[in-house]
Amino acid sequence: MAAGAARQRILDTAIDLFYRQGYRATGINLVIAESGVAKATLYEHFPSKDDLLAACVREMARREIAEMRQAVVPKTTARERFFAPFGILQPWFEASQFRGCPFQNIVAECPPDDPRVREAARQHRENFRALLREVSFDLLQEHPNPRGLDPTELADLYLVLYEGAIAVSVAYRDAWPVRRAIQTLEVILEAD
């Protein structure tokens, strides 16, 4: 096996299992079995299960912000870029069977809280918020809105609607909250 490949396989497997089954419900032995590495190899890369979790959360954050930017950048108009983040929700819901936001789930399960997990989750949400500020700024510059909503306010409202859409979609196992969130943003933005 190539150098570093074992580490990647472990991370991929753990991210998948921790998300689908939960962190505490997933035994380290299952991670070992599914990733096909030896127990000693895993403990060489990650001295403890908590260390593995921390590495997983960081890797998840790295991937998700990359995916988000990839969805936004190619779009041509400011309006398309603005609504692009919603585009990744539908396919993700279907693929994940509505398991919800991985970061929220992980944080919910770690109350004495390894600070590394909380910090990675916080960092990721800040990155997302920054991206929302960018698309909000661009959109408001092109189409100034009569209510005088500034980009920061719009981005924060966006974030609330986005996270709410995820949470309620999980509860109902249906994507109608996403459509409702998008519709709300449209109403807020429409000139009056």
Add this chain to the structure above:
Amino acid sequence: MAAGAARQRILDTAIDLFYRQGYRATGINLVIAESGVAKATLYEHFPSKDDLLAACVREMARREIAEMRQAVVPKTTARERFFAPFGILQPWFEASQFRGCPFQNIVAECPPDDPRVREAARQHRENFRALLREVSFDLLQEHPNPRGLDPTELADLYLVLYEGAIAVSVAYRDAWPVRRAIQTLEVILEAD
């Protein structure tokens, strides 16, 4: 101890511990120690830890919808009733140290999912949605809004904003998302 008192003590303790520490992270022995009952007594009332969890979720749903109605009913104007549900968030955040929605947290932790837990959570959310429809209906009757938003749409949007406000407040350990959600509803409702 009075009949049924032991059961209540166990439920109170378990609800508290499961919420603060998580379900899997909380040992049954801790529930026993904290509630001050004997192990046999607990297993008499709740044959397994999963049974105890199911009972907890049902009890939590019962209490929360009661609290919600209690916040809504005394208000005099339709507008006050409409915004009343947000009133319980701030004190709750402070008391719970932003641990988030109990139902979401529990569901996130139970992936093979005891159907009882999912069902109780679903039921509770339906009850909340029904309450939101009531206050939305009343408000729109008093102040018809020019966009022709119907009560069901308004209630669904409300739900998305409400859950989003909780989720983001947890992430930031601050209640600004609640204010943002309220402000959004005000904008949506304002005549134009």
Add this chain to the structure above:
DNA sequence: GTCTATAGCAGGATAGAC
């Protein structure tokens, strides 16, 4: 690096004395 064995511990659940 892999495989196997095992230490060490905690949790869920049961049984028996009172």
Add this chain to the structure above:
DNA sequence: GTCTATCCTGCTATAGAC
């Protein structure tokens, strides 16, 4: 009903042979 002792299982983590 309470209290204590205990079984069993599964987990994290380590050690040793190869």
